[in-house]
Amino acid sequence: KVHYHKWEITYQYKSPDCLNKLAITINGQTPGPTIYASQGDTIVVEVKNSLLTENTAIHWHGIRQIGTPWMDGTEGVTQCPILPSDTFIYRFVVDRAGTYMYHSHYGMQRSAGLNGMIVVKVPEGFKEPFSYDREYSILLNDWWHNSTYDQATGLLMPENQFKFVGEPQSLLLNGRGRFNCSLAASGSCNASHPECAPLKLIVVPGKTYLLRIASVTSLSALNFEIEGHSLTVVEADGHYVDPFIVKNLNIYSGETYSVILRADQNPTRNYWLASNVVSRKPGTPTGIGLLNYYGIPHGRFPPTAPPSGPLWNDTYYRMKQSWATRAHPNFNEPPPAKSNRVIILLNTQNRIDGLTRWSLNNVSHDFPHTPYLIAVKNKLRHVFEQKPPPETYDIKNYDINVPPPNRNATRSNAIYKLQFGSVVDLILQNANTLTANNSETHPWHLHGHDFWVLGSGWGKFNPEIDPKNYNLKDPIMKNNVALQPYGWTAIRFKADNPGVWAFHCHIESHFFMGMGIVFEEGVNRLGKLPTSIMGCGQSKVGN
Numbered sequence: 001k002v003h004y005h006k007w008e009i010t011y012q013y014k015s016p017d018c019l020n021k022l023a024i025t026i027n028g029q030t031p032g033p034t035i036y037a038s039q040g041d042t043i044v045v046e047v048k049n050s051l052l053t054e055n056t057a058i059h060w061h062g063i064r065q066i067g068t069p070w071m072d073g074t075e076g077v078t079q080c081p082i083l084p085s086d087t088f089i090y091r092f093v094v095d096r097a098g099t100y101m102y103h104s105h106y107g108m109q110r111s112a113g114l115n116g117m118i119v120v121k122v123p124e125g126f127k128e129p130f131s132y133d134r135e136y137s138i139l140l141n142d143w144w145h146n147s148t149y150d151q152a153t154g155l156l157m158p159e160n161q162f163k164f165v166g167e168p169q170s171l172l173l174n175g176r177g178r179f180n181c182s183l184a185a186s187g188s189c190n191a192s193h194p195e196c197a198p199l200k201l202i203v204v205p206g207k208t209y210l211l212r213i214a215s216v217t218s219l220s221a222l223n224f225e226i227e228g229h230s231l232t233v234v235e236a237d238g239h240y241v242d243p244f245i246v247k248n249l250n251i252y253s254g255e256t257y258s259v260i261l262r263a264d265q266n267p268t269r270n271y272w273l274a275s276n277v278v279s280r281k282p283g284t285p286t287g288i289g290l291l292n293y294y295g296i297p298h299g300r301f302p303p304t305a306p307p308s309g310p311l312w313n314d315t316y317y318r319m320k321q322s323w324a325t326r327a328h329p330n331f332n333e334p335p336p337a338k339s340n341r342v343i344i345l346l347n348t349q350n351r352i353d354g355l356t357r358w359s360l361n362n363v364s365h366d367f368p369h370t371p372y373l374i375a376v377k378n379k380l381r382h383v384f385e386q387k388p389p390p391e392t393y394d395i396k397n398y399d400i401n402v403p404p405p406n407r408n409a410t411r412s413n414a415i416y417k418l419q420f421g422s423v424v425d426l427i428l429q430n431a432n433t434l435t436a437n438n439s440e441t442h443p444w445h446l447h448g449h450d451f452w453v454l455g456s457g458w459g460k461f462n463p464e465i466d467p468k469n470y471n472l473k474d475p476i477m478k479n480n481v482a483l484q485p486y487g488w489t490a491i492r493f494k495a496d497n498p499g500v501w502a503f504h505c506h507i508e509s510h511f512f513m514g515m516g517i518v519f520e521e522g523v524n525r526l527g528k529l530p531t532s533i534m535g536c537g538q539s540k541v542g543n
């Protein structure tokens with residue numbers, strides 16, 4: 001089955017948290033429309049860029065694009081940007097049931113509102129390993145009142161004027177938040193604007209619900225809780241989980257989970273849905289919504305205060321959830337026992353020519369003006385640096401617990417060439433930022449593949465000892481995984497999807513500041529590239 005969508009991207013005045021500001025919308029909406037399909041279906045999205053003065057590109061996050069790497073929507077990697085007034089047609093197959101998302105992959109546009117969800121149902125006749133009466137989707141986000149131009153400019157200021165995006169003003173549930181209007185300039189905020197009426201999930205006592213939850217945040221790691229109700233985790237990033245029960249769910253930017261909710265509490269009142277910041281010192285009020293028991297007026301707020309979530313800096317609490325997330329026994333596809341290559345990536349914050357940047361093994365990533373896929377396939381490799389980036393860092397001598405002794409890094413647009421079909425381990429090693437006694441959480445997202453999460457731990461990864469404790473039995477497969485402060489995370493994947501693929505921190509500002517790398521694999525196996533992805537840099541006709 002083919003699902004056709006016609007989208008027009010425009011700026012509109014919106015009030016997602018009651019404060020009126022410009023947002024990037026799809027057909028006038030932010031978040032954009034949810035894409036529904038069944039496994040094996042084809043999605044066609046005709047995207048018309050009506051932004052007037054801004055390019056765009058849309059990434060289908062979690063869809064592996066097997067055989068269609070040019071449809072991944074990653075500007076600078078898989079396509080040229082879609083110019084204002086131009087139309088680009090995305091066409092791809094959703095080959096695995098699950099919960100996914102889409103968002104802009106151009107500049108910092110994701111933060112401006114260009115995002116939404118993708119729900120892929122199991123094919124006819126197939127039964128999921130859990131049951132429910134109906135389902136709801138919940139897209140979690142964070143939201144700022146200044147513009148992404150303002151944010152990007154601040155990030156590009158030299159050292160003493162550097163301005164970080166800072167903590168968001170609001171947390172949104174399905175695009176709905178609640179800023180305290182008494183803090184806003186008069187006339188700009190309307191507490192009873194219909195766009196900021198809290199999300200309400202109506203439940204019937206005794207019934208069971210599947211909640212598909214995705215986080216498209218630009219900065220925040222979140223904790224999602226439904227007051228008084230436990231949640232059973234059953235899916236993560238499109239893979240079935242050996243079910244486990246949580247009081248609340250930690251979810252990092254770029255992750256999706258499905259949980260089972262039973263409407264089994266006192267049905268004579270409503271309950272809070274709560275989204276709280278974790279892993280950074282919160283400066284944002286709890287994002288709220290309502291679990292509305294059928295028959296209770298949906299405007300009736302609970303008599304209690306919304307849950308405030310776990311302690312923001314309780315890293316162990318969050319690690320325990322990661323360790324509990326394992327493949328469902330009936331859907332377990334264990335990884336190859338050995339890998340062909342191990343790439344260790346030290347995550348540091350650095351300075352380059354006075355600018356604040358993030359680096360992997362002391363290299364901060366830049367993108368060439370000609371997308372890599374076109375450069376590699378069409379013999380234009382000269383547009384990027386050919387000396388490969390480093391495979392590791394000085395494990396023996398580098399102290400991850402203090403700011404980088406040599407804070408200067410280099411910039412490069414070099415990429416890693418992977419042997420087609422090989423098995424690759426990536427070890428993410430966290431470290432102290434430029435600020436003493438500070439290390440941050442980074443959610444890492446791989447395009448074009450799912451990876452096995454082999455393990456994670458505290459302190460410095462030891463290549464002799466830690467691999468002995470990898471979970472090779474039932475690791476979950478994901479496309480997004482958290483690297484905790486001062487910790488390490490090990491993942492394994494098969495380089496079996498011809499194309500060029502980004503692997504990056506899913507924090508919008510960190511990616512903007514160079515926190516990513518790029519892989520090429522099997523590009524010679526691809527047929528002719530579609531000309532629709534071309535038209536910039538060296539890929540212009542006539543070049």
Ligand SMILES: O=C1O[C@H]([C@@H](O)CO)C(O)=C1O
Nearest residue numbers: 164349433434435440509510
């Ligand atoms: O990239 C970042 O910069 C700031 C801080 O490290 C420097 O101001 C911060 O919290 C980030 O995540």
